[in-house]
Amino acid sequence: MTLLDEKRTPAGPVPPPEAPSRTAPWLRDLALGIRFAAGGGREGWVRTLLTAVGVGLGVALLLTAASVPHMLDERSARDQARSETKVSGSPDASAKKSDSTVLRLEASTDYHDRTITGFLMRADGRHPVVPPGIAAFPAPGEMVVSPALGELLDAPENALLKERLPYEVTGTISQAGLRSPGELWFYAGSGTLTGATGGHRIAGYGDPGPADPMPPMLIVLTIMVCVVLLAPVAIFIATAVRFGGDRRDRRLAALRLVGTDIRMTRRIAAGEALFGSVLGLLIGLALFLTGRRFVAHVEVWDASAFPSDLVPDARLGVLIALAVPLIAVLVTLGAMRSVVIEPLGVVRDSRSRKRRLWWRLLLPAAGLAVFGLTGKVEEYGPVNPYPVAGGAVLVLVGLALLLPWLVEACVKRLRGGPVPWQLATRRLQLSSGAASRAVSGVTVAVAGAVALQMLFAAMNDDFNKITGQDPSRAQFYAASEVVSGDAALHTIKEFRATKGVTQVIGTVEAYATKPGTYTDDAIQPTTSFTVGDCATLRELARITSCRDGDTFVVHPKDKGQADWVDETARKGGVLEFDSYGRDKPLHWTLPAGARTVGSRTDPLGEDRWGIMVTPGAIDARTLPGAQTVSQIRIDEHVPDAAEYVRNTAARIDPGMRVATLQSVERDRQYASVQTGLQVGATATLLLIAASMLVSQLEQLRERKRLLSVLVAFGTRRVTLGWSALWQTAVPVVIGLTVAVAGGLALGATLCWMVGKDVTGWWLFLPLAGAGASLILLVTLLSLPALWRMMRPEGLRTE
Template structure:
């Protein structure tokens, strides 16, 4: 029987070979995408593991910070002084690590053979290239010393990571309040910890979210594509196998032959899929599930991945073929007499309803741990996605019966009757696209609500391009107190001399702020002459010398209500103001790279012990980094789901036409016009698409609302115009795919196809 199955698969004529090639191609595409998804998930974890050393000095990360590790504390033999801060260049994050070895046995971070000494620094390849490509006054002058080496891949989350490690004398870092002594470099992956211990990288909450969303939203459509492909030409194969049953073949023999045919096609497709994965792998390196592209070597497959795909896809194909031939197994006359399949029952909507109820159950009962949250919401999400697919045939049947009852033309009547007779086949063609619409609606609903609730208000370009240098600490009752004296006039003159700088304002601590009821905008004092050079941040009353202002200008428009256009005057002289410590230096620019980076470099050199200067735009981008990550993840899911759905639709429509070549040929012989048959094919694909798409979109938004209420306490927001454009584009693309199959209809409905094979 195995030999016969091979002969039928490979030597049964042109149609069999074409069917084998189409199935193999579709399985290859699905397998390649599945392997790429698995490799990207593996790369995400590997990439995150390399963030571990950047969390050195934080408790619970394996870095063993010494007792009293703040400045002035004792440490073990040869500890390492460590200070990590966030610098920036044109919106790109730069990780700056200042180190100082206290002896020959101080720990060395990964990616380097030795620590840089005083006056030396080591940079990532991307950082070294950036330093060489821009004028020194814009970047290199911020860092004392010279480049002595590059960091290896073991220290880099991604190939574009900007990281610099600067060497110092121990005495230089010992006086810095945020420098710590550590006995070892952190080794615990952010993916295995949580909270402040893992500020850099994606903690296990985020990793669980990423892996769960990708697994549910990307692997599921790929599996639908593979299952669709393996059922190609199922009707014609059923007829052939039914004829074999009539001449004496047993059900077991039919099942074996069918399994051999499907396995041959699927095995060929899997082999080609591994080749496709090898071609896609360099492109996948540029896709990010987090914030950085992957190293090509990170995109690897485990032995389990390879075996699961290499063995699982052919087995799934054989099972799909076995299930497809269940009517032939029951009776050899079941197909030859064209028995109408049993209509789908209403119980098919039960899993969908159960998934929604499961999500609704956790409103007000959200588990406290991240693991519990994943276990709570992932089953409901999978039930919803699977429920949409399972309920699709029943919804298709309802739409088909409505179409047939309202039909005014022959095409509508034929399409409605055929869909009502076999709604499973009609829905199968559009199941991938319907699933993509459900995923897209849910993702957009969640992201839009989070952006509305957590998003930061936009500001004008002048505000966003303002360079800020912070020099403050917080003291009870939450006041910002300056930590540096008024900078010399030479520094202010150097800043104003930078081409493109509009104004410079110093924000001083207000010594009376703690003695009066605190307001959100209180706590700072500013020279009105300086403030006049940057009116976007408000002005002073006429004749005033000093005004009471916010203690920090980077919160412009974020807290405390509307930003005042005029600040209240304070009875204080400019000389008295200069004696007060400074909390912040604000420098407005024209937004040019030269102005922003030169001003930032001047401030960084003047205050090397404090946090590097930043722009307001960068600060707001960092505050919304989590939202940007979620939005990026949603974009990846949507970008992958729609092409997979389009491939599933193309395979299904082409296979359906091949299966119905004889009925359509007979209709043409009886006088039905080709135009009518084209309308039938279009309606048979459009009706299930529209009937189930409405339910899928509504389900996606409802699931998003339930998740938002249960997990975050948010409410769904109306989607923006991009969503409607995306849905319309997906539907139009689907109709285009269906339209591309119309020329095939003319070729397969000739008189020669009307005879029995």
Template sequence: MIRRWAGDLALGMRLALGGGGARTALVRLALTAAGVGLGVAVLLTATSVPHLLGARDDRASSRVLAPGALAADVDPVYAVTRNDEFRGRGLQGYLVQATGTRLPAAPGVDRLPRPGEMVLSPALAELLGSPDGELLRRRLDQRVIGTIGDAGLTGPNELFFYVGSDTVTRQPDATLVSRFGYESSHRPLSSLELLLVVVGATTCLVPVFVFVVTSTRLAAAARDRRLAALRLVGADRGQVHRIAAGEALLGAFAGLLVGLALFQLIRVLVPRITVDAFRGGLFGTDVVPDWRLGVPALLALPLLACAAAVFALRLVVIEPLGVERRGTRTRRKLAWRLFPAVVGGALLLTGLGGDGADNPSVIVGVVFVLTAVPLVLPWVVERVAGLLGGGSPAWLLAVRRLQLDSATAARLVSGVAVVLAGSIALQGVYARVESERPAPREIRVLASYYATSVPDGEAFTAALRALPGLGAVPVRTSAMIETASGERASVVVEDCPGLRARAGVTDCRDGDVYAATTYRGYVPEPGDRLWFSELRRIARAAVPQWTVPAVHRVPMSGEGAPELVVTPAALATASGVGLTVNATLPDAGPDLVERVRNVVGWNGSVYSLGTGRDSTSALITRVLSVGSVLVLLFVAGSLLVAAWEQLRERRRSLAALAANGVGRGVLARSLVWQLAIPVAVAVLVAVPAGLVLDWLVLTFVVHRPMTADVPSIALLTATAVAAVLFVTALTLPALWRTTNLENLREE
């Protein structure tokens, strides 16, 4: 029996290659392979996401500073992290200061740089060499001794550096390390973030399986005629079904090969992505499918193709007379089509198996609800088409075609309906995530400079205020002092004129220390010997760095008045000073911000306040945004493939209409109506389905109120309709060729 089944499958494959003429068979096979191949490429790419993100995280973790026990065979380095920007692009790296010759190894770097040297990522080196990097070259003016390899970068477009400096020990956030890298821990996703992933992934993957089923049913009429001929020569019904499965199997196998080729093309093109979808870009070598997800998906596709081909024959009666006879045409039933929606809704309502978005029943429920959309759509299209009446010739042709074969039209737009329903639900979840994000603060730029003396801080202040528009920018100089017993206090460095103006202190002498009478923290006594806390931690200074002069308790008033003040002359005898000079700037243009960064140099940092977003949420949003665009392109491409096949299959009837005087314009308008009507129905089905899914997951899964975002829904609907109309326009040239009288000839 196995041999007979294998023979029937092999016969089906041979018929798929040569049935109805070699050229026609190859065109049919190519269309099927293209449809399945698109699905395979999307599935492989989707199953590569875990490895891609994991590889990025592993490389990022491998270069993180690892403080702790120092290795005996390595001379440690002082290092400080710098997270910077250059005109909106992330700029990150380390300043390092060696303590010996046996430097620790950093991933992707031959050796760490010494003062005056630097090692850059290829993208950063390219930027510095371009005209756009002129302002950045003033900051990165060290000698380049090498480039960072892939092992030390999260992506090919990342701007990363290692800069050698002899001032690292003066910076309060410096760390002494003898190795790079440690196993990082990531915070778990919040319920809303996890729900965003679930709905987004389901929205991206369900249309793939929908179109794989549709692709295996291309050229169904020609296949049925071939099967009728086989019945004529003695094939029984079981053989006919196995032969049909063999034809679908060949298309599925060809689609697997096409999908693998497309996937390899995606891996080649991925490093060229320069948009901010992923900060630093993606390595093509990271796009590796997870075999636990990819292998079952690839094995499921041929089985799904065979099942769809056999299932399509359930209403077809193939007799040995060489003709195709259909049984009595019956109206579609709605009950079983609603079953997945009912089951999915019940799972989301009851939350069987647990509470929250990490419950597996939530994933199953979302999949069931979205799967119900393409199942219900043919029933609705059939009912709507049956209600439509007369009109123009183009309208009549379109309506009559829909009444005769509404299932084909519904299959053409089912992918659009699924994407639209899922996108509406996804937009609702995303809107809820955004609404729970803290309101953004006023956008400001905070510049911090680490000074080693009062004159050093004054020089920075003068250079900063010399920049255009920053002549009156407020500056605050502070330090952290520490006693031998570990008591700490934060002090502000202020001259007497400033102390009189800001705090209302009338009796001030430069060289003394002043504490507010209301201050209840540690107040140093005259003669106390103290350290500057951060410098003591870094340099492990054993000798106190500063002896406290006279200390006075005075009343201080005014907004922002400090509580513990050190006048500049009081620090003149300090053996080592660690001061932080902070300046808050109004929101400025990008060039001015870069000039501020150049003034700060590597002895500080510049941050943009009020513009940050949660990195996890931003990453999920970027991934889903790219995925949504790819799925929309996939749906448009699949719709185009199916529309071309429909035109090719109907070429004789269209050519006959043209031969009998029906103009091409009428046929073109008829083609537009044949897609426009199902699209309108798809919108009517998808919008309520998306809103209901949004309500279910927000109300019963994460217990948040739902708010309909009408403008976003309208935009999503308009985008879906525009995609269908664009595809329709692309099919018009094929329509002109189809109406040639040569297509009246039998093949």
């Protein structure tokens, strides 16, 4: 055997050929689609940029929404860090005096429609604890303020506020001491603050106490807010990846001429969409990072945030990064199923493939069924968020899927009319899908907003309580526990002399008891003791005649309480006023001629009763433990009358409580959820307007040659402008009809879930008006582009 023979002899069995890879064609075709999107010339880049900008707007809003949990956690952490450390025992207990303790008095106030929170502080030693956000403890007469409050004080038109806070500004509170950049907060040093003047001693900052749990109904409301705000964003992203579909299909038809099959063509289209969506992710991230730098200067509905607070949750960020390209590929593949791409052209939406209605109704029906299976939400029971969110998503997405069928069914029956109307309806009959996609975001947003507004209206009574206060009799309530005796009478005179004040119901109030010896389990008879002039007492009791020196025993409406008053207020008997160990108790004899009268509800809504006397019957300056209370009515036609009242209160006692009387009191958690809805709805509405504009511009670009031909044949620009308006208006009107019907059904179901009756069936009117206003806005903004595309140059082709 020669060496040549050895080489010809096989060494062993020949291995079978390897099976073709299933992923290799996908990767090759996706890469080819990416090359077409990235290097497709000017037309390819315009389409890619339209898709990327549309996706980027949605991604920026999704990243902002993903940052909300971190923002809320940071705000809560800073709020707890500046709260005083609680002392074991009573919640109001003071710390023991030491070298680091601080006397503190809350001196918050309101200015116009904003709340200013602040504290007067006095150190007990040389090393006082310092609240977070400030470098050094303020000396007496000095003040450190938040940046927003500093700007407010520096403005010349805010001289009244400067008068109320007459301290020298020596520093600025940093981010560590503020919840938000727009917060109005200050710390001022005092050299006269004591425990007797209202000071409360604290030993440190940082309250570890848990926050109040959110009621189940508010949890349902919060879930719905998130769904309603984010569902239109997801639909808009799915719409954006289909921008420029006509040109893409014509390009893919040309590829069929060189040998690509149907599957390869679809994978190439998916690659183009993948590139546009990834570029959109980058644009969205750039928009988010750019906008985050300026977020501290933006305040919407009194809500703002620091740039460092807007950090997307890592898990949500990864989900967004993976979901957006996946949605782009799936939407593109789904859209290609309704298009037949042949080597010599494109057959779109043929007669044999009509839109089916039955499966479009399954999603909203399934959503309502999920709500039905979930059942009603218990008032104090746990809430499972997934069925609530899932049912709402199914209903809203189902409405978006129902819209294309409804638009097609409506526009195919439109005939005749003026030339602009015929141009618009004919265009809609040829390609109603693009018009339906453009307004699907409006449909979902309005439907969700209608449902939310119905839920808000149904839950309104639970979180907005009727206070019983009467703002027509008095607009302000002022009370101080450290202003008593002679100073109390002076306080009432000061309020009456304040500019803009028309009436003051001013009283000096204390508690009187029946003297005697009582066992430990016995209750000493006690009643309120009120000193005021005749005009004041007439506002508190049913007094027909009165002169200085008179005394009255005022009976409440409840007979049991009236008997208790009679047991304490014995005519001709002795009453005792406790000085709480600071001095001997004061004894005073109730005149035998005191008259008995009925009580009257005061402007605060309280039924006042007990013993009421005029200043001539007792020297109010001698009453131990008394406080001054003023209910003030102003002339609302006097500019800044409310600020003059607050300035007077701050001058008399910086810690005096001044409250505005209001007939309805709103729950703070409820108000915060409503503020979140308003902020989110504003952002979503702006996104929808931008999406409709981008879609309109994309459709105009697709019809550039057709518009030039129409102008060349003598069609007036006004005619084409009206045609663009009708082409936008018809799908929006149909979409709003679907939104109102679906929103009412969803809202009624949600009201049933929380066990409330529907109280607002007509709340959709302003929301429908807001959606309709987008028609005019988008049309006006697209007119300049429309005029440019009607030039003769549009007839050129290559």
